[in-house]
Amino acid sequence: MSETVDADLILVRKAQKGDPRAFDLLVLKYQHKVASVVSKLVSEHDAVEDIVQESFIKAYRAISGFRGDAQFFTWIYRIATNTAKNHLESMGRKPSYRGQNLDDVTQIDMTEKLHDQDSPDGLLARSQLEQHLQKVLAALPEDLRVALTLREFEGMSYQDISEIMSTPIGTVRSRIFRAREAVEQELHAVVSGLGRRDLAQMS
């Protein structure tokens, strides 16, 4: 197994040379995280998706100016918060986060999950999804379940997981992917429509 690299930076460099597929990979990786940041600032569900799109368009247009001093996510995070701020200002509202003026907020709590902000309907949907997820995870073969759980809930690196499970990193990669695919197949119907419902229930 070869060395893990700074994939984001490599893809940024390729995007700077005019490869839109490289940028698409970054979008696929970060779009939900960007939506998470935006949804903490903007409550209208339609606006969240629009702001996410706008943020990535701005990032793509400005990609030639990205020098790589900061992480790509930090950069897109700033673009997204500025875009959300502009959106709120254009609606005549004062951009704020947890009652503070957005200009005074240095960091948005990325560990704060949607359930902390959801409406009762949103909380119910989220709770149902979590129950469904738990059932699907419980039904996974143990080796897949442990690998995915250590990764998603404990945030462990593949190296750490490989040591804990006494198995090569390649096997860990494979198990995590197979676990994700199994969950995706089980949750396909739920997750396919989740985007709209999830965002709609945020407000």
Place this chain on the structure above:
Amino acid sequence: MSTKVNESFSAFLDGEATELDIQRMLKAMEKEPSVVSHWHDLSKVQAAIQGDPVLDQPQTLTLTPEQETASQPPRKRWRLRVFQGGIAAAVAALVMTSAGLQLQVASNDQSAVPVIAVQNQTTEQVQLLTQQQYEAQQQLERFLREHAEQAAFTTGHVVVPAPLQWVETE
């Protein structure tokens, strides 16, 4: 679509991709653009587990053939926005060009004044003056264009420079 490339994408989501994974993914996207939809589904699983909002449609820039025919609103909006951006940029460029022309025409009119005043000067000096004026105008135009582009990146609004009449009055 091979399992290997999907594994590569899964590792990429976790920040564990290797150089080979990147090459593999880019190659797969070129060969089979619809792979993006499957990867988007995988990314949704990750988002759902982590409690992030799940976006229904991938927000990618490039379109797969099936996405082209499937008329998906967010993608249309993408194209619409890029198109709108293009129009805005074109309008800005047009305005700047016409402003530049206006300036040039005006400056040509104005150049009659110094030419009359300096009738006795050599032709070379007049040409030099006109050349310098022309270069200054070009520089100003370049600056305004860069400013408009920069503003479009940072604020999302294309800044259209006002007619350059003020230059004439100074």
